[in-house]
Amino acid sequence: MLKILFSPAESKKIGGEESKKELFGSSGAREGILNEYVNIVNSGNEDTIKELFGFKRLSDCKPYINNIFDAPLMHAIERYNGVAYEYLDFDSLEPEAKEYLKLNTIIFSNLYGPLLGGDAIANYKVKQGNNIGSFIPDKFYKDRFSYQLDLYLANCEILDLRAGHYDKFYEIKKPYTTLKFLKGGKSVSHWAKAYRGLVLRAVAQNNINSIKEFMALEIEGLSIAEIRVIKAKTEIIYNIME
Template identity: 25%
Template sequence: MKLFFSPSKGMQYKTFKYSEESGIIDIPFKEKTDFLISVLKNFSQEEISTKLKIKGKILDDVLNIYSNFYNQEEREAISLYDGVSYKQLDLEKFSRESYKYMRDNVFIFSALYGVLNACTPIRPYRLDMTNKILEISPYDFWREDIEKYLLQFKDETFINIASNEFSKILNRKVFNVIDIEFRQCDGDKIKNISTEAKKARGALLNYLIENKIACVEEIKNFNNLGYTFSLELSSEKTIFFIKK
C-alpha cells in the first residue's frame, strides 16, 4: 500500500529526530527538474508574476528563490512543506518504525519535482500544476515519467490523499487507486470545505504513519478531528469520512 499526498505552497526549514537516518534518496527526475529551474531563472520579473500569478512580497521572495536556487539548503520534503495539511503532522513524535514506514510508503506530488519520496531532500520553490510555464501543461510534462516511475509499485494499492489538482495525474486505468474524500455536515447539507479537507488529509496521513497502517480496511478506523467513516457515501474505489 502506497500513500500519495499533495505538496504545499508554504515551506519552512524544520528537522526531525530520525532525519539523519534517511541516507540519500535521489530526486527521481533531476534532469527535468533542473530544466524547469533553468526556465524559471530566465523569466523576467513580469513573466514570473504573470505565469505564477503572484505579486508583492511573494513575488520578491520567489525571484530570490530561483535566483539562488542551488545555494539553498535542502530538507526532507515532508519536513520542508509547511501548509495547512502539514501542520497536522507530528514529525517529532514519530517512532523509528513510523519513520521507516514513511520512507517506504509515502510519496508527494510536485510540479517541480514530479513525484517524491517523502524523505527526499529538496529545496524551497514555488510552482503549481496550474502554472503553465512551458508550451505544454505541467500534467503533460510529467504524466509519462510519473507513470513509468510508479510502475515499480504496480501490484500495490495506491491510497490517494492528495488534492484533485495533483492526484488527477494518477492513471487509474493502470494503477489500483482508492481515493480518500472528506466532507462536513452543515445542518442537513453535506459540504466540501477546502481548508477543513486540507486539515483532515494531514491528520489522516499522520494517523497512517503513526500507526503504520498496512491495509485498506484499517484506514476506515480513522476518527480524528471529529471525522468518521461513512459507509453510505463510500464505494469500492472511494472512502468517505464525514464530520458532523
C-alpha cells in the same frame, strides 16, 4: 505495502541540511523543466518571476530567488507547511513514523513532479496551475513518469489523498482508495486539507501497511458515513464530527 499519494503545498519552510541524492525515478528526466525554472528565476525579469510565483510584489519573491541546484535541501515531507502539513505535524512524530512517511508517501510537486517523502528538495515556488516557461508541469510529469509509477506501485495498495488538481499528474490504473469529507452533509475544501493531514499522521503513527488495516483504523474527529465502489475506485466518505 501501502503507498499514499499526497499533494504539495504553496507555502514552504526555508533552509535545509540534507545531502543531494537521486530523486524518485530519475533526476535526468527532470533536467529540462528544472533548468527552465532556474533560467526564469534568475532572469531578472520581475513580471515573469512574479507571474511564475503567483505574487504581486517582488519583495514576496525574494525568498525563492535562488539556484535550486546549489540551494539548501530538505526532505519533501518536511519542506511543505500548508494546512495539510500543519495537521500532519511531522516534527512531533516518533522516528519510526517519520521514516514511514519518507518511504511510503509520494508527493506530486508542481516543480519536481512525483517525489518520495524522503527525497531532498530545494525551496521553490510555482503557483498551482502555472506553466514553467514552455513546460506544462502536470502534462510533462504525466508523460515522463506514469510508466515508472505504474511499475513502482504494481505490488502496492494505494491510498490517494491528493487534491483534485494533482490527479492530472498521474492516473492510477489499478484499484485504489480515496477519501471524501462531509460536514453538515456538505463536502468541505479547507477542512479536507486538514483532515488529509490528520489521516496521513494517523496512518504513519500506526504503521498501516494495507487498506484492510486502514479500514480498521479509528481517526479522531471522523466517522465513516458510507463506502462507495466505482469501478477501480473505493471512496470512503467520512463525517466530520462536531
